[in-house]
Amino acid sequence: MKTVTKRIVFSALFAALCCIATSVFIIPMPYGYFNMGDVFVLLAGWCLGPVYGAVAAALGCALADIIGGYVIYMPATLVIKGCMAAVAYAIAALLKKAIRKNGLDFVARGVSALCAEFLMVFGYFLYETVLYGIAGAAATIVGNVLQGCFGLVCGVILATVLRSIRPVKFLFLESDRNIVQKKQNEAQK
Structure with a gap:
């Protein structure tokens, strides 16, 4: 199977x-809901890279918002989850390059997941500030942080x-090979 078709x-x-x-897996909250989607958003970024991973995460999670009746969150989800996958990949790739030890991959993934989840909490806070005002948005921070922690650990x-x-x-x-090839190309220069 060709690489593009595979991706x-x-x-x-x-x-x-x-x-x-x-x-x-949904736990409804006053504003939105707690779910397991972040686990697969992070995995999509780490496995598929910044472009394909972002598209997969954005479309999958936005579709879930539509199916679940949370259509008002769909535009934010589309942007935030796509950015999360891209950030997870980019930071993990940079850290793997800096660490250069196979046994410490989980550290690179953990830090990249932390950054991606911070982006999620901040992104939804901004969106909910527009929808509900600062007080309403502040009420959702704890739920989003818990969801982020769950996604980080499980991911x-x-x-x-x-x-x-x-x-x-x-x-x-495949994504690790891309990093190794970039290292080899830089070493040859």
Whole structure:
């Protein structure tokens, strides 16, 4: 299968995973809901890269907002979740390059997930400030932080476990190979 076709197929798969994780495990809150979608948003970024990962995460989570009846959040979700996946990939790639030790991949993923989740909390705070005012937006911070912590911990654990499973390992290897190739190209210059 060609690389572009593979990426499109895996993007669709991750969009579906994001949608299902966001819409199946839901704990409603006064403003929005708590869900597991961030786990797969982070995985999409780490596995598919900044472009395909962002598209998959954005479309999957935005579709979940539509399905769940939270259409008012869909525009923000589209932007925020896409940016989260891109940031997760970019920061993990930079840190892996700086760390240069395979055993510390989880540190790079943890820091990148923390940055992505901060972006989520801040992004929804800004959006909800427009919708509900500062007091209403402030009321949602705790729920978003809890969701972010859950996504960070579960995402890093799941990525670490998946990297050790032989049939699934190739998802991460392609993005890791890109980093190694860039290092080799820089060394040759």
